[in-house]
Amino acid sequence: MSSQLKDMFNAARYRSLASELSTLSAAFNADAFLAHTLDGLASRELMDRMRRTSSAVAVALPLPYREQLAVLRILAPRIGHNFIGIFLSDFVAQHGLDDVPASLDALRFFTRFGSAEFAVRPFILRDQPGTLAVIQSWTTDENEHVRRLASEGSRPRLPWGTRLQSLIVDPSPTLPILETLRADPSLYVRKSVANHLNDIAKDHPNVVIDLVSGWDRSSAPTAWIVKRGLRTLIKQGHPPALELLGVGAMPKLDVAFSAAPKRIRLGGTVAFTATLKSTARRAQNLVVDYVLHYARASGTSAHKVFKWKQLVLQPGETLVLTKRQTIRDFSTRRHHAGHHRVELQINGRRLAETGFVLAV
Numbered sequence: 518m519s520s521q522l523k524d525m526f527n528a529a530r531y532r533s534l535a536s537e538l539s540t541l542s543a544a545f546n547a548d549a550f551l552a553h554t555l556d557g558l559a560s561r562e563l564m565d566r567m568r569r570t571s572s573a574v575a576v577a578l579p580l581p582y583r584e585q586l587a588v589l590r591i592l593a594p595r596i597g598h599n600f601i602g603i604f605l606s607d608f609v610a611q612h613g614l615d616d617v618p619a620s621l622d623a624l625r626f627f628t629r630f631g632s633a634e635f636a637v638r639p640f641i642l643r644d645q646p647g648t649l650a651v652i653q654s655w656t657t658d659e660n661e662h663v664r665r666l667a668s669e670g671s672r673p674r675l676p677w678g679t680r681l682q683s684l685i686v687d688p689s690p691t692l693p694i695l696e697t698l699r700a701d702p703s704l705y706v707r708k709s710v711a712n713h714l715n716d717i718a719k720d721h722p723n724v725v726i727d728l729v730s731g732w733d734r735s736s737a738p739t740a741w742i743v744k745r746g747l748r749t750l751i752k753q754g755h756p757p758a759l760e761l762l763g764v765g766a767m768p769k770l771d772v773a774f775s776a777a778p779k780r781i782r783l784g785g786t787v788a789f790t791a792t793l794k795s796t797a798r799r800a801q802n803l804v805v806d807y808v809l810h811y812a813r814a815s816g817t818s819a820h821k822v823f824k825w826k827q828l829v830l831q832p833g834e835t836l837v838l839t840k841r842q843t844i845r846d847f848s849t850r851r852h853h854a855g856h857h858r859v860e861l862q863i864n865g866r867r868l869a870e871t872g873f874v875l876a877v
Contacts, residue, residue, distance in 0.1 A: 554573045752806060791838045
């Protein structure tokens, strides 16, 4: 995927940008822009190409910063691709830290054409209280991209973004942002709010539980955010989180759990089958997950919890669930030969176990 994204910043794209910018400002030097972006292009990876694009604007558009922003504001809707448009916000992050009012207003505008979630973080790092005050005002913006930026840009652990260590230590400054957005009508915004909650839950589970306990979860948008925002805690079997979602009770079940085949090679697929028979007199709310213990070269193991299904099981009902998983290497995980233990987790309790042998 990164290779495909990288290739969006190609020679044709740069020539198109140079052509557009030439029509927008007589001060723009197209030759300088193309020299800066095309020289060594083949050897640059995705983020290098992104940064090179924003730095090329600074080189080829020798105007005062606010005049540069004025040109880029006209360019933004002409780019036609939200991923390419991210370089506009990167330009602000690289060249606008000394003009905060103009820069934050520019990020509010540019995020509609390419998310500014990474670009706003240097401003938070430089002046957290002042920047968060501006971000709070974005939570009521009519544009969903701006509202999402309020949550996404201030996430403590934004993937691929600079970590906001002070907010990891103390997440309370961003809680008013989440409060305002807790029932946002946009799914795009709600996903960000849920992910922000999940970030906080990794370090301060009780802060998240206390926060969402006071929310009106009879509202469907809010209920959706809470369920998704608690996903890490649910995987961990965190009792207050399970209780909050109505799945805190010990399940009353007869359980059978198996894996087939018992031996696979790397790249093969294993199927897990769970048979659940209710022994309760009432319907049971169940969250079913499975825990895969990966063999390590050292002879130890490392586990990962996978979501399976949330369901209601009626008294006396029997349900058979099947889940297939292909075991293959990723850049973030390499597999090792050996026995892989698998546990069935229901409502945070590990109730049964199976396994398979992986031959690499």
